[in-house]
Amino acid sequence: MNKKNLKIIVFTAYFLFIIFSFILNFNPGKEIGNNFLDFLLDMLKILPCAFILIGLFEVWVKRETVEKHFGDESGIRGYLWGILLAGTSVGGLYVSFPVAYSLYNKGAKLSIIFTYISASGICRIPMTIFEASFIGIKFTIIRFLVSLPLVIISSILLGNYLTKRNYEIAEGK
Amino acid sequence: MQYLFLITGALVLLSFWADRDKTVKALKITFKKFKKILPAFLAMLALVSIILFAVPDQVISHYLGSSNKFSGIILATFFGSITMMPGFIAFPLSGILLQKGVPYMVISAFTTTLMMVGVLTYPIEKEYFGHKVTLIRNGISLLIALIVALVIGIFFGEVL
Structure with missing residues (x-):
């Protein structure tokens, strides 16, 4: 049995389980x-817009622009752009994964891609405001000052390591 | 969230006005990319739905609220890694835990792993970056979360 069939079987089993649970009141x-529905609805509020923006990015933004700001020559500013x-x-x-993938295909370098992904986890602005108001600004500041440099350093190490080994991001691998 | 719709809508209109063909091409790319990754998203949603059932907020709050610092950090790291929670739930929950006397370093381990380590997003990350890199990135993130927790603990006087 190949992998694709297995996936279809697991999905079918999952949905049958849900449907029968509703019928049998389980x-x-x-x-x-x-x-499942709650999260699906949440994601449908964001994903279509995100993918439309990715589509527009793909046709409108020139490769040279991405290379200049996120590529090998971008230096420290590339990381700043990634974090912003x-x-x-x-x-x-x-x-962030599909966005990072599009950036990479337009010539962004790996270490900046990884910085962007991790930073999109830890420093989204609305979320940070939320954090500071519920846990405290001191907490948020320490978290930023410790995690961001670590994110950048580890992304550079990982990027260099993968570049040396000729790694390439492949969609659908 | 409405801003996202407004901005996206405005940009599509602007793009359409500037170049019709390019816009159609963009939307085709959108559709193609979305279709390709959709199974991975459904896999993630199925995982999320099961995990949220198995580990509801009350369970997390119970375990983090009733353990000592160090087992607390380990549990917080574990829960933060395997669950997924939007910020507007996670931070108020953290606020409540703080009031219950849960140390800052435990809260830090929980929120940082929640934000950076994604067991549930694995199906999607793997599609773009492959197994190996996904594992390495999540491993590094876990380590960073622990370091952050330690430093938070030092600054809030919880370590010694």
Whole structure:
């Protein structure tokens, strides 16, 4: 049995389980089904816009522009751009992956891509404001000052390591 | 969230006005990319739905609220890594935990892994970056979260 068939079987089993849970009034299954719907609706508020913006980015933004600001020659400013871009992003990591992939295909370098992904986890602006108001500004500042340099350093190390080994990001691998 | 719709809508209109063909091409790219990654998103949603059922907020709050610092950090790291929670739920929850006396370093381990380590987003990350890089990136993120927790602990006087 190949992998694709296995996936289809697992998905079918999952959805049958949900459907029968609703028919038979099986509460755990109903709860799981509701969780699925809740998150699906949440993501549908973000994903279509995110992918439309990715599409527009692909046709309008020139490769040279990305190379200049996020590529090998961008230097320290490339990381700053990556972090700023991450700060304005929405959703969660799952939105950053396709964005990172498009950036990479337009000539962004790996270390900046990884910085962008991690930074989009830890420094989205709306989320940070939320954090500071519930946990405290001191907490947020320490978290930023410690995590951002570590993110940049580890991204550079990982990027260099992968570049040396001729790694290439391949969609659908 | 409405801003996202407004900005996207405005940009599509602007793009359409500037170049019709390019816009159509962009939307085709959108559709193609979305279709390609959709199974991975559904896989993630299925995982999320099961995990949220198995590990609801009350369970997390119970375990983080009733353990000592160090087992607290380990549990927080574990829960933060395997669950997914939007910020508007995670931070108020953290606020409540703080009031219950949960140390800042435990909160830090929880929120940082929640934001950076994605077991549930694995199906998507893997599609773009492959197994190996996904594992390495998440491993590094886990390590960073622990270092952040430690430094937070030092600054809030919780370590010694």
